[in-house]
Amino acid sequence: MTCHYHEEKYMVNKKIMLVALAFFLTSKLASMEENMMKNDISKIKEMAFGENDAMNKLAELCLSIGHRLSGSKGLEEAVAWGRKSFEDEGIESFLQEVMVPHWERNEESLFLVQPYLKKMSFLSFGGSVATLNNEGKVEPIVADVVVVNNVEELSPEVAGKIVLFNIPMPENSLEGYGAVSKFRYSGAIEAAKHGAVGALLRSITINSLNTPHTGGMGYSNEYKKIPYGAVTIEDAMAMAKMQEMNIPIRVQMKLSAKTYPDALSHNVIGEIKGSKYPDEVVIVSGHLDAWDVGHGAFDDGAGVVHAMETLSIIKRLGLKPKRTIRAILWTNEENGARGGTEYSKEYGANTFAAIESDLGAEKPNGWVAEGNNAQKEMLESILAGTGLDLIGEGSGVDIGPMREHGVLLIGLRNIGVRYFDYHHAPSDTLDKIDENEFKEGLAHIAALTWSLANVETPGS
Amino acid sequence: MTCHYHEEKYMVNKKIMLVALAFFLTSKLASMEENMMKNDISKIKEMAFGENDAMNKLAELCLSIGHRLSGSKGLEEAVAWGRKSFEDEGIESFLQEVMVPHWERNEESLFLVQPYLKKMSFLSFGGSVATLNNEGKVEPIVADVVVVNNVEELSPEVAGKIVLFNIPMPENSLEGYGAVSKFRYSGAIEAAKHGAVGALLRSITINSLNTPHTGGMGYSNEYKKIPYGAVTIEDAMAMAKMQEMNIPIRVQMKLSAKTYPDALSHNVIGEIKGSKYPDEVVIVSGHLDAWDVGHGAFDDGAGVVHAMETLSIIKRLGLKPKRTIRAILWTNEENGARGGTEYSKEYGANTFAAIESDLGAEKPNGWVAEGNNAQKEMLESILAGTGLDLIGEGSGVDIGPMREHGVLLIGLRNIGVRYFDYHHAPSDTLDKIDENEFKEGLAHIAALTWSLANVETPGS
Numbered sequence: 018m019t020c021h022y023h024e025e026k027y028m029v030n031k032k033i034m035l036v037a038l039a040f041f042l043t044s045k046l047a048s049m050e051e052n053m054m055k056n057d058i059s060k061i062k063e064m065a066f067g068e069n070d071a072m073n074k075l076a077e078l079c080l081s082i083g084h085r086l087s088g089s090k091g092l093e094e095a096v097a098w099g100r101k102s103f104e105d106e107g108i109e110s111f112l113q114e115v116m117v118p119h120w121e122r123n124e125e126s127l128f129l130v131q132p133y134l135k136k137m138s139f140l141s142f143g144g145s146v147a148t149l150n151n152e153g154k155v156e157p158i159v160a161d162v163v164v165v166n167n168v169e170e171l172s173p174e175v176a177g178k179i180v181l182f183n184i185p186m187p188e189n190s191l192e193g194y195g196a197v198s199k200f201r202y203s204g205a206i207e208a209a210k211h212g213a214v215g216a217l218l219r220s221i222t223i224n225s226l227n228t229p230h231t232g233g234m235g236y237s238n239e240y241k242k243i244p245y246g247a248v249t250i251e252d253a254m255a256m257a258k259m260q261e262m263n264i265p266i267r268v269q270m271k272l273s274a275k276t277y278p279d280a281l282s283h284n285v286i287g288e289i290k291g292s293k294y295p296d297e298v299v300i301v302s303g304h305l306d307a308w309d310v311g312h313g314a315f316d317d318g319a320g321v322v323h324a325m326e327t328l329s330i331i332k333r334l335g336l337k338p339k340r341t342i343r344a345i346l347w348t349n350e351e352n353g354a355r356g357g358t359e360y361s362k363e364y365g366a367n368t369f370a371a372i373e374s375d376l377g378a379e380k381p382n383g384w385v386a387e388g389n390n391a392q393k394e395m396l397e398s399i400l401a402g403t404g405l406d407l408i409g410e411g412s413g414v415d416i417g418p419m420r421e422h423g424v425l426l427i428g429l430r431n432i433g434v435r436y437f438d439y440h441h442a443p444s445d446t447l448d449k450i451d452e453n454e455f456k457e458g459l460a461h462i463a464a465l466t467w468s469l470a471n472v473e474t475p476g477s
Numbered sequence: 478m479t480c481h482y483h484e485e486k487y488m489v490n491k492k493i494m495l496v497a498l499a500f501f502l503t504s505k506l507a508s509m510e511e512n513m514m515k516n517d518i519s520k521i522k523e524m525a526f527g528e529n530d531a532m533n534k535l536a537e538l539c540l541s542i543g544h545r546l547s548g549s550k551g552l553e554e555a556v557a558w559g560r561k562s563f564e565d566e567g568i569e570s571f572l573q574e575v576m577v578p579h580w581e582r583n584e585e586s587l588f589l590v591q592p593y594l595k596k597m598s599f600l601s602f603g604g605s606v607a608t609l610n611n612e613g614k615v616e617p618i619v620a621d622v623v624v625v626n627n628v629e630e631l632s633p634e635v636a637g638k639i640v641l642f643n644i645p646m647p648e649n650s651l652e653g654y655g656a657v658s659k660f661r662y663s664g665a666i667e668a669a670k671h672g673a674v675g676a677l678l679r680s681i682t683i684n685s686l687n688t689p690h691t692g693g694m695g696y697s698n699e700y701k702k703i704p705y706g707a708v709t710i711e712d713a714m715a716m717a718k719m720q721e722m723n724i725p726i727r728v729q730m731k732l733s734a735k736t737y738p739d740a741l742s743h744n745v746i747g748e749i750k751g752s753k754y755p756d757e758v759v760i761v762s763g764h765l766d767a768w769d770v771g772h773g774a775f776d777d778g779a780g781v782v783h784a785m786e787t788l789s790i791i792k793r794l795g796l797k798p799k800r801t802i803r804a805i806l807w808t809n810e811e812n813g814a815r816g817g818t819e820y821s822k823e824y825g826a827n828t829f830a831a832i833e834s835d836l837g838a839e840k841p842n843g844w845v846a847e848g849n850n851a852q853k854e855m856l857e858s859i860l861a862g863t864g865l866d867l868i869g870e871g872s873g874v875d876i877g878p879m880r881e882h883g884v885l886l887i888g889l890r891n892i893g894v895r896y897f898d899y900h901h902a903p904s905d906t907l908d909k910i911d912e913n914e915f916k917e918g919l920a921h922i923a924a925l926t927w928s929l930a931n932v933e934t935p936g937s
Contacts, residue, residue, distance in 0.1 A: 080719050083593025091593065133543025133551065138903065226904035227771070228686035251906040255772070258907065259540050311687070312715070443598065444686035446711040447718065 054471060057336055058464045064330045065460035071326045072452055074102065078321065079312035079447040086143070086309040087349040088119025088280040095305050096283045099325065099346045103287035106329050108344075112283040115359045117349040119280040120144050122309055123273040127217075127248065130159065131267035132259065138227050139270075140310065141246035142201060142234035143352045147272045148215070148244050157271040158215050158244070164253075164260045168200070168207045176212030179268060180204075181248070183219050183257045186437065191376075194437060197221045202235045205245035209237075215270050216245045219253035222437050227251055230441045231308050233352045244272045282306075284356045285346040287328050291470065293339035298364070300343050300371035301327045301466045304350035304415055311445035315436060318447075319378035319455055321346050323429075327463040338470035340369055347415040350375070357415030365418065370396075370425040370469045373413025374462055377439075378455040379431035383408030384465075388425035391475075396425065399468045405461050427465070429458060514931060517796055518924045524790045525920035531786045532912055534562065538781065539772035539907040546603070546769040547809045548579025548740040555765050556743045559785065559806045563747035566789050568804075572743040575819045577809040579740040580604050582769055583733040587677075587708065590619065591727035592719065598687050599730075600770065601706035602661060602694035603812045607732045608675070608704050617731040618675050618704070624713075624720045628660070628667050636672030639728060640664075641708070643679050643717045646897070651836075654897060657681045662695045665705035669697075675730050676705040679713035682897050687711055690901045691768050693812045704732045742766075744816045745806040747788050751930065753799035758824070760803050760831035761787045761926045764810035764875055771905035775896060778907075779915055780834035781806050783889075787923040798930035800829055807875040810835070817875030825878065830856075830885040830929045833873025834922055837899070838915040839891035843868030844925075848885035851935075856885065859928045865921050885929075889922060 065071075078095060085092040096112065103110035120143055127139035150156040164181045165171060171180065182200050187193040201218055208216040220230040227249050236242045248256075259266050285305065291297065303320025307313025328344035347356035370392075384407050386396055397407055412426035420426060431454075439445040525531075542558060545551040556572065563570035580603050587599035610616040624641045625631060631640065642660050647653040661678055668676040680690040687709050696702045708716075719726050745765065751757065763780025767773025788804035807816035830852075844867050846856055857867055872886035880886060891914075899905040 076718060076722065080715055080722065081592055081724055083595060132541055135543060224686065226684065226686040226688035226898060226902065227906070228688070251771075251904065251908055254908040255540055255906060258536060262536065262540065264541055311711075438686060442686065444711065446687070446715060448711055448714040 054468070058467060060334055061330055061463045061467055062460045064334065065326070065463050066456050069326055069330060071322050071456060071459055074322045074325060075314065075318050075450065076447060078318050079314050084309040085305060085307050085313060087117040087282060087306050087352055088121070088277060089309070092282055092306050092348065096285055096348070099285040099305060099321070102325060103285070106332055108287045108289065108328055108332055110285065110287040112285060113360060113363065115282050115284055115348050115355050116279040117282040117355050118144070118353045119277040120352065121275050121277065123275060125246070125272045125274065127246070127271075128269040129252075129266070130269050132264050137252045138229045138249050139246055140229040140231040141244065141272050141274055142232055143308070144234050144236070144276065145205070145245045145272060145274050146242045147274050148270055155271065155273040157269045159267065159269045160214055162217070162256055162266040162268055164257045171207060171211045173211060175208065178213055179215040179217060179270060180208040180213045181217040181219070181253060181256055183253045185219065185250070186221050186223055188223070190433060194221060198232065201232050205234060205243050206237045206240055209240035209243045213243060215243050218245070218247050220247045220250055222250060222440070222442070224438045225250045228442050228444055231310060232441045244270060246272070282348040282356070284348050284360055286343055287325070288341055288343045289328060289331060289338060291339050291341040292337045295341050296367050297340045297369040298343050298367055299338075299340050299369050299466060299470045300345055300416065301462060302345040302347060302371065302373050302413075302415060303375060304347040304356065306349050306351050308351055308441050310441070310443040311439070312447050313445055314447045314450055315377035315439045315445050316441065317350065317375045319450065319458070320374035323374040323459050323462045326459055327466050330463050331467060336467070338467065340470040342466060342470050350414050354414050358418045361418035361422065365422045365424065368419055368422060368424045370427065371416040371419055372427045372429070372462060372466060373416045374429045374458065375413050375415070376429060376431045376433060377436045378450045378458060379433065379435060380454045381405055381458045381461050382430050382432045385409045385411030385428045385430055386426060387412045387420060389423070392425040395472065395474060396427065399465065399472060403461065403464065429462060431458065514928070518927060520794050521790055521923045521927055522920045524794065525786070525923050526916050529786055529790060531782050531916060531919055534782045534785060535774065535778050535910065536907060538778050539774050544769040545765060545767050545773065547577040547742060547766050547812055548581070548737060549769070552742055552766050552808065556745055556808070559745035559765060559781070562785060563745070566792055568747045568749065568788055568792055570745065570747040572745060573820060573823065575742050575744055575808050575815050576739040577742040577815050578604070578813045579737040580812065581735050581737065583735060585706070585732045585734065587706070587731075588729040589712075589726070590729050592724050597712045598689045598709050599706055600689040600691040601704065601732050601734055602692055603768070604694050604696070604736065605665070605705045605732060605734050606702045607734050608730055615731065615733040617729045619727065619729045620674055622677070622716055622726040622728055624717045631667060631671045633671060635668065638673055639675040639677060639730060640668040640673045641677040641679070641713060641716055643713045645679065645710070646681050646683055648683070650893060654681060658692065661692050665694060665703050666697045666700055669700035669703045673703060675703050678705070678707050679710055680707045682710060682900070682902070684898045685710045688902050688904050691770060692901045704730060706732070742808040742816070744808050744820055746803055747785070748801055748803045749788060749791060749798060751799050751801040752797045755801050756827050757800040757829040758803050758827055759798070759800050759829050759926055759930045760805055760876065761922060762805040762807060762831065762833050762875060763835060764807040764816065766809050766811050768811055768901050770901070770903040771899070772907050773905060774907045774910055775837035775899045775905045776901065777810065777835045779838035779910065779918070783834040783919050783922045786919055787926050790923050791927060796927070798927065800930040802926060802930050810874050814874050818878045821878035821882065825882045825884065828879055828882060828884045830887065831876040831879055832887045832889070832922060832926060833876045834889045834918060835873050835875070836889060836891045836893060837896045838910045838918060839893060839895060840914045841865055841918045841921050842890050842892045845869045845871030845888045845890055846886060847872045847880060849883070852885040855932065855934060856887065859925065859932060863921065863924065887925070889918060891918065
C-alpha cells in the first residue's frame with residue numbers, strides 16, 4: 018500500500034510534472050514569441066522613425082506627377098508609380114481594375130461685379146455642371162446674390178438668383194467639418210428647389226488666407242442641376258456684411274466643368290504572403306486619388322506613403338508575417354469611393370483587419386475602430402502600452418464597405434490642428450508636412466499592422 | 478529805521494508775496510490745465526474704446542468702394558468718400574492735388590507646364606512690364622526656371638530663363654520684411670543683368686495658404702525691363718525641391734499689365750483750427766491708396782480710419798485744440814509716395830509734429846519716432862504713464878519727407894504678429910480686423926494727437 022501509495026503519489030507527481038512541463042514549455046514558447054514580437058516591433062519602429070524612404074516617396078508623389086483626381090492622367094501615373102515602387106523593392110503587387118467617375122474642372126471664374134469689380138478665389142465642387150446657355154455652350158451667369166445662414170432661410174425670393182450659404186465651420190474638428198460638409202452635398206439641391214440659378218458655399222475651414230476649398234457634391238433628379246462651388250471665407254463674410262449694409266451684390270459665375278463617361282482606374286495592391294495564415298489578410302491603406310488642387314500631401318499622400326512604407330519596412334527587415342499583409346493604395350476615395358467598394362466585393366471576405374490612414378500627417382492622437390467586442394478587445398490588448406489608444410468609433414471611407422464582412426476596421430486619427438487649413442485646398446502641399454510627425458504616424462501604423470498580422474486569436 | 482526796516486521788510490515781504498502769489502496762481506493754473514488735459518484725454522480714450530464710427534467707416538471703405546490703387550477709379554472714390562465723411566461731421570476739409578503713377582495689373586497668369594500642368598497663384602509687382610512680343614502684343618513667355626537663393630547665385634546660366642528668387646522671410650517682423658523686400662525692388666534688375674527673360678520672387682511672408690503677395694518694384698535703364706511677380710511660398714518651395722530632385726521646371730508667364738501717364742489724385746485733409754497756435758499743425762494720418770487685391774483693411778484702411786476718427790472724436794467732444802490738428806488721408810503711399818512728398822513741399826514747414834498709422838490694426842506695441850533730442854524728450858514726457866512707450870527710431874513713408882523740415886515724426890507700431898500674413902495680399906480683408914485691438918490703436922493715437930496739439934513747450 019505504501020508502495021502503491023508511493024506509486025500513486027509518484028504518478029500524481031508525474032502528472033503534475035508533465036502538466037507543469039507542458040505549461041512551462043508553452044509559456045516559455047509564448048514568452049519567447051512575445052519577446053520576438055516585441056523585438057520585431059522595436060526594429061519596425063526604429064526604422065519608421067529613422068532612415069527610410071517615406072519623405073522621398075511623398076516628394077515624388079507630390080512633385081513629379083501633378084494632380085490625381087479620378088479620371089485624370091495624373092491618377093493613372095500615380096497608379097503606375099505605386100506599382101513600380103513595390104516592384105523596385107521586390108514586393109509582389111497587382112492592380113485591381115475599378116471604373117471611376119470622371120469629372121474635369123476646366124476653366125472657371127467668379128467675379129464680384131457689384132458693388133465693384135473683383136475677381137474672387139473660387140473652386141467649383143467636383144461633379145458640378147457648367148454654366149451653359151440654351152445651346153449648351155458655356156456662358157457666364159450674371160445674377161444677384163442672396164446670402165443665407167441656413168437652409169431654412171431659403172424662400173421663393175432666391176428664384177433667378179445665386180444663393181450663398183454663409184455657414185461658418187463650428188470648430189476645427191471632424192465634427193465641425195461634418196456639420197457643414199452636408200451643405201456641400203445638398204446645397205445645390207436645396208437652392209434649386211427654390212429656383213436659384215447657382216449656389217455658393219463658404220469654404221469649410223477656420224483659417225483662410227483667401228483660400229478656397231473644393232470637395233464632392235450631390236444633385237437630385239427632381240430639381241434642376243445648378244452650378245455650385247466654394248468662395249473663400251473672406252469673400253463670404255464680405256458678401257454677408259454687404260447684404261447687412263444693404264449694398265446690392267451681383268456676381269458673374271462661369272464654369273466649364275464637364276462630366277465624362279466613367280474611366281478605368283486601379284487599386285494598387287502590394288503584399289507579403291502570410292507564413293501561417295496566408296488566407297487571412299491584414300490591410301494597411303491610404304487613397305491615391307486627390308483633388309485637382311495642391312499636391313494632395315495631407316489628403317492623402319501621407320496615408321498612401323504610410324501604407325507603402327509599412328510594407329517596405331517589413332520587407333527590408335526580412336520579417337515574415339503569419340498573416341498576409343496588403344498595402345492598398347485606393348483609387349477614387351474623393352468622389353465616388355469606388356476603389357474600396359470594388360475591393361470589398363472581390364476580396365473583402367477574407368480580410369482579418371483593415372487600417373486606413375486618411376487624416377493627414379500631423380502627430381497621431383489615437384485610433385478609431387469598428388468591429389465586434391472580441392475584435393475590439395483584441396485590438397485594445399495589442400494597443401496596450403503603445404502610447405496610442407482606441408479613442409472612439411470610426412474607420413475610413415475606403416475600408417468602410419468591408420463592414421458587411423464583419424472585418425475589424427481601424428482608422429488613424431491625428432491631432433487635426435492644421436488639417437482643415439489645407440483640406441481640399443490649393444494649400445495642401447508638400448511643405449506642410451512635418452517629417453517627425455509624419456514618421457510618428459508611420460511608426461504606429463507599421464507596428465499595429467505587424468501586430469495584427471501575427472496575433473494569435475482564440476479562433477486561429 | 479525800524480520803520481524803514483519794517484517798510485523794507487514789508488516791501489520784501491510784499492515782493493515775496495507777489496512772487497508767491499504769481500507762483501501760486503501759475504501753478505494753480507498749470508495744475509488746472511493739467512487736470513483739464515487729463516480730463517480731455519480720458520474723454521477721448523473713453524470714446525475711442527466705446528461707441529464710435531471707426532468700424533462703420535472701415536466697413537464702408539473696404540466693402541463699398543473696391544480696390545484703390547493709384548490711378549484707379551476706386552482711389553478717387555475713396556478720396557470723395559473721405560471728404561464727404563469730414564463734411565458730414567462738420568469738419569473743415571480740403572483736397573491737395575497730387576499727380577500719381579498709374580499702373581494697371583489687368584489679366585495675368587502663371588502656369589507650371591513642366592513637370593506637369595498647374596495653374597499657380599501669382600501676382601505681378603506694381604510697375605512690372607507685360608510679357609510682350611516684338612510687335613508689342615501680349616504673348617506668354619514659356620521658359621525654364623532656375624531657382625536661386627540669393628543674387629550671388631545668378632550666372633550666365635540664367636540667360637533666356639526665368640529666375641525664381643527663393644528667399645525665405647527671416648522672421649515675421651519689420652526687419653525680416655526689409656531683408657527680403659529689397660529683392661522685390663532689385664530682383665528684375667539683377668536677373669536682367671544676367672540675361673533672364675523674367676523673374677519671380679517667393680512671397681514675403683511666413684504663413685501662407687497658397688497666398689501670393691504684391692508690392693512695388695524697380696527697373697534700371699541700364700538693363701532690359703523684364704516681367705516680375707510673386708509666387709506663393711508653397712510654389713517656390715515646390716520648385717526649389719524639384720530643382721533639387723533634378724526635375725526640369727518650365728513655366729508659362731503671361732502679364733498684360735500697363736503703365737499709363739500719371740493720374741490726378743488727392744490727399745484728403747480734414748482740420749480743426751488751433752485756438753492759440755493756429756499756424757502750428759499736428760498731423761494724424763494713414764494712406765488711402767491700397768494694392769489692387771483684398772480690401773486693404775490692414776494696409777492701410779485701419780490707419781486711415783485711425784486718423785479720421787481721431788479728428789471726429791475731438792470734434793464730437795467739442796474740444797478746441799491749441800494747435801491746428803489735421804487728419805490726412807495720403808494718396809499713393811504704395812507705389813510712389815507722391816502724396817507725402819507733395820504735402821511736405823507745400824505745407825510741411827509749419828508742421829509741429831506728424832503721426833502716421835501704417836502697420837495694421839493689431840494691438841499697439843509702442844511708438845517709433847524721428848526728431849531732435851528736445852522733441853523726443855517732449856514726446857517721452859507726453860507718453861509717460863500712457864502704457865505705450867517710445868520703442869525705437871522710425872516713422873512712416875508718408876510723413877518721412879517732412880524730416881527735412883525738422884518735424885517730429887511718429888509712427889505707431891503694433892505687435893505685428895499677423896501683419897505679414899495679410900500684407901499686400903488678397904487676404905488683407907475686413908474680417909481680419911479685431912475691433913478691440915483696432916480701437917486700442919485709435920485710443921492711443923487720438924490721445925497722443927490731442928496731447929501734441931496742446932502741449933506748451935519752451936519755444937511756445
